[in-house]
Amino acid sequence: MSQKNRLQSGGRINRNQPMSFVYNGKTFQGYDGDTLASALLANGIDVVGRSFKYSRPRGIMAAGAEEPNAIMQLGSTEATQVPNxxxxxxxxxxxxxxxxxxxxxxxxTDLMSYVGKVGGKMMPPGFYYKTFMFPQNMWETYEKFIRKAAGLGRTSLETDPDLYDKVNQHCDVLVVGGGPSGLAAALTAARSGARVILADEQSEFGGSLLSSKETLDGAPADAWVSSTVDELAANKDVMLL
Structure with a gap:
């Protein structure tokens, strides 16, 4: 499968381990280490959402939790649907x-976009707060269309078949974020004998250091991250999440 925007080298993916995924009913290919966003971009998918009201096309703008447009519905069956x-x-x-x-x-191809182009001048900011107030008994009908236009995902009404990990753990120091500062703080606390939990939302620790060309303690940034994580993982009083 063609990934027309994929670089031939570089990045943090394993090009020897391809993966297939489905987006909007079509099958694409990515690699181990991709996010869904990077795989979509590599395959030339540049429109991933629509703006509220005018339904203008929106693409991927960021690289993490701050992303405003690439909001997805996940799940291969009705019972495993995960929205937003x-x-x-x-x-x-x-x-x-x-x-x-x-x-x-x-x-x-969003038909709502044509409504914005044709009737945009008749829909000033905030018009829906007043337009859809009357008659009151029609609100539940209005709400269905407004929620659909807003692009909200849907949850499943079926029983979730998946199991989820959970842990009850106590510590002396909780470090939230496994970037440069978080790793340094966790390492310092662990070396002092404290019980430490280091938590990060990403699949690997390092944050900005993973793409940095800087050196730390005389070693390349990614090598410093690797050695620091190894030391923390080997410490019985440290939990990495």
Missing amino acids: VRATQQELFDGLVSGAVNGWPSVD
């Missing part, structure tokens, strides 16, 4: 099934 997942935070795995949460009949 940011593609920039979703690690790619083989068989992932995803789709955009707004745009009808599709995010690429």
